[in-house]
Amino acid sequence: MPVPTPELGSFNFVPETxxxxxxxxxxxxDFSLLSTEEGKQQLAKTLVKAVREDGFFYVKNFNISQERVNRQFLLGKQFYETPLEEKLKYVPEGLDNGAFNGYIPAGRRILEPTSGIRDRVEMYNIPKFNGDFKHTHPTIIQEHIQEAEEFANSLNTEVLEPLHSLLAIALELPEDYFHKLHVYSQKSEDHLRYMKYTKYTPEENLKLGRIWGRGHTDLGSFTLLFRQPVAALQIKNHTTGEWKWVKPQDGTLTVNTCDALSLLTGGYVKSTIHRVAAxxxxxxxxxxxxxxxxxxPNNHVRLSTVQDSPVLQREGFTQNDFERSGNPVPTMEEWTFAKQKWQRTKNIVRDDPQYETAQILPGWREKVYA
Structure with missing residues (x-):
């Protein structure tokens, strides 16, 4: 049950475009179908279409109320109203080397070198509540940390565990196969994030080509994005290569598949290419x-292609890029911090090919997406 929490007020979303x-x-x-075996089989087929074609999909009826979601948005809003001087006290030590829990300030990347426009993205990352991480937060977060913990736990039990079960069913694996790779009590780099994009002027947006963040993939298993109506997210269809906008849908969350699942399935699950536009x-x-x-996945998990799936064997998805290259397959911990160190590189100019196609591990070069 949700924990009793202090008053936060109410959160009002801006009108949709x-x-x-x-x-x-x-x-x-539709997670209401999870209650029957027939429903689970139907959802597993739907999930395969999503992870093979778009990578993004919606989930509804996931047993977390909109009120609880709104409170998290309000908590994020109040955090970003905290003075910068206070927020900077929570910048993680080792940020330049890939640390990411805590406050990541805006302005680390140059988006347009002629005018010197930098990114205006701020992040606050809250790690897992399994005993492996310190939880020292600004006052507004600390006062509501029990609520954040309960929310994060609910996301695991009500959304992520069912998704892993459905993926296992689709791959003709035991239903708990992927659960064992994502045990909440074991160490992994999961985190809840409050993220703020501060606006640019119309003139600045023109200089940026109306793109705030280049196309990229996320490094983990699943990313959950809660509905907010400011249209900015775009995805690249794996089949057509076209960029399209992701529409905010009432009563849903948006989910995308990420690099770790792609590596674990030899590329059968596609890591979603997405970007942020003005x-x-x-x-x-x-x-x-x-x-x-x-x-x-848990930090100790080695990202080798699953060999137990009849589906992957039949369809020829038996090796990932590391295995094909003959290079060592990284653990999730090695993969996470290689990617994070690359992502957190300071003062990089957007479109710098030496950065955007850098080799971050033997056998893996990053890719440029328009």
Whole structure:
């Protein structure tokens, strides 16, 4: 049951855009179908379509109330109203070497070198509550840390565990196969994130080509994104290569598949390519607040292709890029911090090919997505 919590007030979302954007046609997994074996089989088939074609999909009826979600948005909003001087006390030691729990300030990347425009993305990452991580937070977070813990635990039991069960069913594996790689009590680099994109002027957006963040993939298993109506997220369809907008849907969360699942399935599960664009003109004047959860396999898990799946064997997905290259397959911990160190590189100029195609581990070069 949700824990008793102090008053936070109410959170009001901005109106959705009225522009006619080219929205992606994404599938929805209705978790009310989980109650029957037939329903689970149906959801597993739907999930396969999602992870093979788009990578992004919606989940509804996941047993977490909108009120609880709104409280997390409000907590994030109040955190970002904290003075910068206070937030900077929570920058992680070792940020330049890949540390990421705590506050990551804006301005580490140069988006447009002629004018010197830098990124305006701030993040606050809260790690797992399994005893492996210190929980020292600014006052507004600390006062509500029990609520954040309960929320994070609910995401695991109500959303992520069912997704892993459905993926196992789809791959003709025991239903708990992927659960064993994502045990909450074991150390992994999962985290809850409050994320703020501060707006640019219309003139600045033109200089940026109306793209705030280049196309990329996430490094873990699943990323959960809670509905917020400022349109900015775009995804690249794996089949057509087209970029389309992701529409905020009432009563849903948006999920994308990530690198670790792609490596574990030899590329059968595709890691979603996505980017952040400038919002449409009728939302260009507001900041964008995000609420996300990043799940990753346990740190000790080696990201070798699963050999037990009849589906992967039949369809020829038996090796990932590391295995094909003959290089050592990293553990999730090695993979996480190689990617994070690369992502956190300071004062990089966007479009620098030496950075964007850097080799971060033997057998793995990063990729550029428009």
């Amino acid at each position: 009225k522009e006619n954007l080219d929205w992606a046609d994404l599938v929805t997994l 919002p449409p003109k009728d939302q260009e004047h507001v900041d964008r607040l995000g609420l996300l959860y990043f799940q990753r």
